[in-house]
Amino acid sequence: MNEAPLAAPSLGDRSLFPSLTARAYLAHAAISPPSLLVERAVTQAFGAYAARGALAFGATVEQRGRLRASLAALLGADVAGVGLVPNTSAGVTDVALCLPWREGDRVLLFEGEFPANVTAWQRAAELFALELLWLPADLFRTDPTRAFEALAHTLSKGVRLVALSQVQFQTGFRMPLREIAARAHAQGAEVFVDAIQGLGAVPLDVALDGVDYLTSGSHKWLMGTEGCGVLYVRPELAPALRPHVAGWLSHEDAFRFLVEGPGHLRYDRPVRKRADLVEGGTPNTLGCYALEASVGVLLSLGVDRIYAHANGYLDALEAGLVARGFESLRAKRPEGRSCILGVRPPAGGRHSAPTLQRALGERGVVTSVPDGVLRFAPHWPNDPREVPDVLSVVDAVLAT
Template identity: 30%
Template sequence: MLSSEEVERIRSDFPVFKKIIHMAAAGISPMPICAIEAIKDGIRRIYHNWDWSWVEEVKKNCRETLAHLVNADSDEVALIRSTTEGINAVASGIAWKEGENIVIDDLEYPANVLPWYHQAKKHGLEVRIVKSENGFLHTQAFQEKIDERTRVVAVSHVQFVNGFRLDLKELSKMAHEVGALLFVDAIQSIGAMNVDVKELGIDTMSAGGYKWMCGPADTGLLYVKKEVLGEINPQYIGFESLKKEEEKELWGEVVTGLGYVRDYKKLSSTAKRFEYGSRSAPLVAGLKSAIDYLLKIGINRIERRIEMLVDYLMKRLEEEGYSTITPLDKKHRAGIVNFRPGLDLKREEDVKRFDSKLKERGIVISIRGGGIRASCHFFNKVEDIDKLLEAVKAIANEV
């Protein structure tokens, strides 16, 4: 467990905490100073010192760090710009056969819904939706939707509205029994808990870096298991997607002006086949630095601290008599708690008014699914929770 001195030291690495109480890691997390400095250093390095050789190095290092974080091989990790990009890369890269189906559930964020419907329209597929019960997804309900024609089961590890955590191991078994792939949107779990792709049986996974990983927007990872890489033929390709030797060869042809308008021979057999076009190396350096920061603290310790904070918040909600749509049992929750303080947060104008009243008090949360979504990350304190509940109570008494 993190000691209170450690927590204070950690908090001093996030200058923004001098100004606000931040309980919105499920939306956008602040970055630690080291990540901000890594981005600035990267900009200086390439634009002041013109050291472009560093770009490939930082991308390689970041892939390795991301792979280490989720227990993958670095050849199974591609750098992407957002969760949505990764989901689309997988959804558009599968050689679909008409009549196949995709199983999702009714709690998914639209990023993990729309790309599947898009492919369904193009290829004559069926999207099957597993229904939740009081914010809970029973694995048995997935079993009822999965059949021999299921090609992909696409779920979030942790749901964005209520923080429900799915048992991926069990789901993976169900998907694999019929030869389907398990795709996971892991943006609400990586950085907050131990995500081990091997142990959980994940085939492919996408996550942006700007939430629980505390990295910058426009960064993220796409994981594709070695055995599955050949099954997903990228929709978009570029130089970077080719086998290393051919990438070099083609670049040589571009430089010398000899024969560069031509077909390619082979895509990379690694997840780099999903990388294309220029990207911001300073942002990649920022993501790597943020993850190194988390790893130094220790993901298991971060997970335990989040658990302690969520336990405390759930207990306080019970004392206040506020209802919650977050599961009560620890196994099925993570860093997100969603509660209703008796205020009506169904209309947009009410949400805006409530949100700005909290902002006036320097508190940042999110409203999702008509409730208050409070995120507890390792940098939060019990006092943040107390102040949030005090403010909510005061605002509720005003209306």
Template identity: 35%
Template sequence: MDLDAEFKLDDDLCYLNHAAVAPWPLRSMQAVERFARENAMRGAAHYPRWMEVENTLRENLARLINAPSPRDIALVKSTSEALSFVAYGLHWEPGDEIVISDQEFPSNRIVWESLADQGVTVRVVSLDGDDCEDDLIDAFNNNTRLLAISSVQYGTGLRMNLDKLGAACKAAKVLFCVDAIQSLGALPLDVEKSQIDFTMADGHKWLLGPEGLGVFYVRPALRESLKLHEFGWHMIANRGDYRQTTWQVAPDATRFECGSPNTMGAHAFQASTELLLEIGIDKVEALVLNRVELLERELNKIQGIEILSSRDRQRQSGILTFRVAHQDSQALYRDLMSRNVICASRGGGARFSPHCYTPDAVIHTAVERLAECIS
């Protein structure tokens, strides 16, 4: 596959910010252009075909996470919305505890802290130890109801051993919730193998899709256990019968979709997930990690660079965070951005995040521009 043909970024741009917002592949842009043209010229004349696109998107997402069925896939507005569905869908008792890490993005912390008025305690565990999974598991006690963890930490890209955590959760009868936004689309995720109960991710990072549309998975056996707080025409069984006066909640994951679908977003997202599946997620992972290794080698040639991300291959992801001795990281970030090195300031340093298609030349140029910043 010619990945260069799918990504048409400006020549002067070094785009290393997929952990924030990713550029779309060409096919996603074209899908939206076709949708917009059809909508402008024909309105909703072909609405059933739009729904076929959405169904294909569900199938693609189910394949990417190895869900039992596309019926287990809900299309949501954001990771935060899906996390809230879990937090406010479960029944809590005073004294219940939730275990999280000290490196979570605010979305995977605030939602659990908001349960304090229900008597729920959040136990925060440091990931700085030699075996952070053991440290998380050791925090379990008789009151622990749920472990909420990111598959990859947004600040430094630390990759978690989900298989180990999932097995421990099952043994301890603790629910396992995985925020997969920093891995899905770049690294394999298997909800069955890792025994994940809930997982969610926005489409606009490694999945190469649009903002405003993401995926939410609930283990089928647990679906009924989540109380619903959003209601509308779309989340009921037989939703095409508008005259029914009695209704039941949809038996599948569409119960979490209360209103009209994001049809334009679905066209872009379907095309993006199609590309990732064509490449193959194992190949995507290998390409991403190879680019991160190249970045690390090049950065290590610059005096004063300190790599903040793990150098353990099993811990690596698409994120590489670093800082420069005696230099303000925010100022460095602003300088890099002014030189068209698109990155982020996270985790105490500058964060680079290439994807599988990122050319080696972009990485070399970005490091050259970094060297100019600190010379």
């Protein structure tokens, strides 16, 4: 089928999202709508299975190779460090189960984090007799001097791993990852990052930022679909992982017995000593096609430019909301910012964050409201010229 060529993606241009009904879609920190490029990639992959069944599978193996390479480019990583996972939780669990723990190892977690970056460490603590230590994530936003003092004190106890989010999901605060990683490494700790609230729209480079392990689902800032994500493991660290999550596809030459005749069915092939050891069974092929298409767009636009674009939008929106009595949780210093603006409703007003979110949504301004914070999250297709319209909808809602 010949399809009409699509317009090239361009910052502030929503034409690749013709089905989107919202007048302003500001919930990319929850779930991103797919662009026509993503829709087409998925439809074509589905069509190939419809037409050719098992014969379509070979192309998907190559596609996953291309996808890992694009994700590596996005992360500033070596492709050997990239594996594919179903979601963020799976990526955290993979590392939590496979790290070569010793009894009594300490893991530093942050209060206020999204639970995906806590639950798996709690399970690992039970299984491997680890000790969990905690620091308040928000202290890095409100009082960085005290936060770094507390970090130094905790690291001095001897910590095996620090597990943090690149961006806090409710305040949108971008954690001082590079500084935390440098201090962690200086004390012999490794660094694990849940990057789902930044990757794709907030600059990150695993080498420069000192990231040892990272994971992210793709339905938020990566603008893919649910059920597909990325795991990064620094290649030098992968050989030490214990392959507790390995499946039949985690072995070297795992496919051989299916294509090369008799005599190749064996159970002793080595498990890959790379991040993709976690790819143990049949993958989410359609999600992989979606993610390849969306990451292609992000790389072509450039994450630095997307970040600057979204922050231009948020500068105007934040000023308008603060003028209306909202409390902004956005960092004062640019290095603490992401593409999320979290606000609390005007003090003493009649509206809670959830009621505001619902009322805004009914009027076509789509936001989200995690942990009681009203969250505005624009991405590359949002046009800053939407902001006056968003503010007029806010006025209409406040007046009700």
